[in-house]
Amino acid sequence: MDTIFYNGVIKTLDEAYPQVSAMAVKDGVILRVGSDEAMLALADEHTKKIDLEGKFALPGFVDTHLHLYMGGAFAHRINLSGARRWAEIVEICKADAVKARKEGRWVVCGKFNNDYWSDTNKIPDRHDLDAIAEDVPVFMQRACGHLSTCNTKALQLAGLWEERKETTKLTMDFGSDGLPNGYLRERTTGRVSKIIMNFEVEDVKNLIEETCQKALEKGLVGVHSHDFNIVSDGDQKKVLQAYKELVDEGRLPIRVYQQNTFREHEQIDDFLSWGYHQNDSIGRFTFGPVKFVADGSLGSHSAAMRKPYKNDPEMRGILNLSDEKILNLAEKAAAAGFDMVAHCIGDRALEQVMNVFEHTTKKYPRANTRNGIIHCQIMDEEQQDKFREMNMVAYVQPIFVKADGLVVDDCVGEELGRQSYNWRRFKDMGVHMCGGSDFPIEPFDPLPNLYYAVTRMTNKGKPWYPENGVTLDEAVRMFTVEAAYASHEEATRGTLGVGKYCDMVVLDKNIYEEPIEELLNTTVEMTVVDGEVAYRKK
Ligand SMILES: [Zn+2]
Structure with a gap:
């Protein structure tokens, strides 16, 4: 023995x-x-x-949705998650701008959340950031990861300053003067990432290894990670190379189940040409499902909704992929025998993706298909019933209720709010539901996630529809037994x-x-x- x-x-x-x-x-x-x-x-x-x-x-524990590589990269940014006043952030950034000016680099901040500030709740725009520094590029990303903001210098360096509302093809906002106001939504942030996160394979390896070591300290033995095409478009070869070398050098201490993510046909064609199949492994690295990011986030009102936001009637969110494009990408994945998962926060995104999965499972039937939805937030009971009928896996982030519990009802109204994030009903229906943190959006610590799954507690100390919570044992199983199910490993792990x-x-x-x-x-x-x-x- x-x-x-x-x-x-x-x-x-x-x-x-x-x-x-x-x-x-x-x-x-x-x-x-x-x-x-x-x-x-x-x-x-x-x-x-x-x-x-x-x-x-x-x-x-296994965290079934996070971003190892991006999280590793973000760990080197100024972390604004603790800031409770905008004025505090201005001070921090002004001090960093002095150093950045000397070192010829950008001021790069992450994880700001204007909902938590006491002096203003406005998302800072170009003018607010110009007041920090005009000659140094300043960039900050919101905690949700779906919105960022730049000063004028940063917009110029990223080639975004010449964009105009009438002609732009990018998801960015403009001021009443017709000029970019600094807000970049969804993948437009990639224009900046390309400059500030231009990593070599060796850097990628170090960032991933560093993050895996921290994950072990939280009791994680495995993660499902989305690492392709997130730090920069088209980086999938580099990321795979990094994992291969980490495996060869014995530097991957936990298992990584890759949620292979693509936006473009060239990306998925390239990936399929590598010849790997669903659940093929290279040491502790395994190819999981193909992933799509269907919409944005709730906080930035980019989650795609069937009805306009109640508190922002002009907005219905953004579908990242047209119906035709996501269908074509999904057909390629299904034809090659891959499961699929999709990031869906709004009910319109869920509708789009369920229609696509319904089509592909009929056209390419395969025993044991385990398609799933990552986040599973805004939905009504009718959609939940369809979710169950299609035997999809729900990948939920219990800790999200901490902040979301304070805003969902304002965004979609109480009637839909109560039906959303309804983990109790999912469990009672027999839906396979696994848990994750979406790190670096939230820390990858399963224990607080168990707490929020059960209590539904918010930041204001009041639970949000606590009747929609699960039991402790059910919560533990989300991070163990159900995680193994999601990766087809229920016979050997969990x-x-x-x-x-x-x-x-x-x-x-x-x-x-x-x-x-x-x-x-x-x-x-x-x-x-x-x-x-x-x-x-x-
Ligand atoms: Zn994510």
């Missing part, structure tokens, strides 16, 4: 032996579970014996049952026995990947 974990309170999530104190592992696979005595008796002189010190253990790979997280508290608030004070003691201790708290 390679390793015996003993003296634990191990909740396996496996029906045969729901709770055991010890586990015997060989070649990363759980061969036996049972009492300390019985398991320790299996040890020979080469066996590692690991004392869990009476602590509580669960199957390792529980600590006999015959499965030993992916485990050890916590400092038994979260099933503590008050729910304690989830926010629980820490990870140890993370085990494929039977090896990959992280241990110092």
Whole structure:
């Protein structure tokens, strides 16, 4: 036997032996579970014996939607998420502009959220940023990731200054003077990213590895990550090269299930020409579904809605891909035997994508297709029923209710708001629902996500339709059992049952026995990947 974990309170999530104190592992696979005595008796002189010190253990967590590479890159930006006043941000940026001027670089900030500011809630425009610096390019991205803002210098350097409302093909905003006002929506931000995030393969590797190490500290043994064509368009070859080298060099400590994302025909054609299939693996890197980003975000009112925003009657959001284009891209993916997932926040985006998936599953029927919707936010019950009928997987971000719970009703009205983010109804209908953080939009920490999945608590300390929450056990399963289902790995991962790979997280508290608030004070003691201790708290 390679390793015996003993003296634990191990909740396996496996029906045969729901709770055991010890586990015997060989070649990363759980061969036996049972009492300390019985398991320790299996040890020979080469066996590692690991004392869990009476602590509580669960199957390792998997975050089913995040962005490793982008998150790694964003970690090097000025993080504005803690700012509670615009004036505070002006000060921080002015100080950085002094350094940026000397170093010949941009002032680059991320994660601002104007909803949290006490002095103004206006999204800063070109003039506000020019007041910080005129000779240094200043760029800041909103926390939602779907909107950013630039000063005049940055617009000039990105080649956006000459754009005009009447003729532009880009999603950007203009002021009453007819000039760009600095707001860039959706992929137009890519014009700036191309300049400030022009990374080499070696940089990409470092950013991904750095981020995976941090993920281990949060009990993550695997992630589903969207890394292609997000930092810059057409970077998919570079990203794959980075993963291949990380695998070769033994520098990928967790499993990465890639949500292969494309906007353009050339991108998906190039990808399909590589010859990989759904669930082909290169070490810990696996090709997952093909992903599309159907719309934007709620906060920036770019999520595509069937009706105008209640609090912004001019806006109905943005469909990133025309009906024809998404259908053609999806046909290519389905014909090649890939599952598909789509980022949908608004109900119009969901409608578009469900129509496309309905068409492709009929035209290219395949056993075990697991198409899914990432975010699954605004929808009515009729759409939810169709979702269930099509047996799609719901990839939800429980922690989003913290901020969204304060704005959804204003955006879409209470009637639709109550039907949206309805995880209780999804569960009751038997929908496969898995959890994620959308890091770097939110931190990739499953424990707070469990808390929000159950409590539906908002930033203002009041829960938002708490009756739409799930139980703690259901929430835990979203980050374990259901995550394994989403990646077709339910036979080999997701529980600590006999015959499965030993992916485990050890916590400092038994979260099933503590008050729910304690989830926010629980820490990870140890993370085990494929039977090896990959992280241990110092
Ligand atoms: Zn995302």
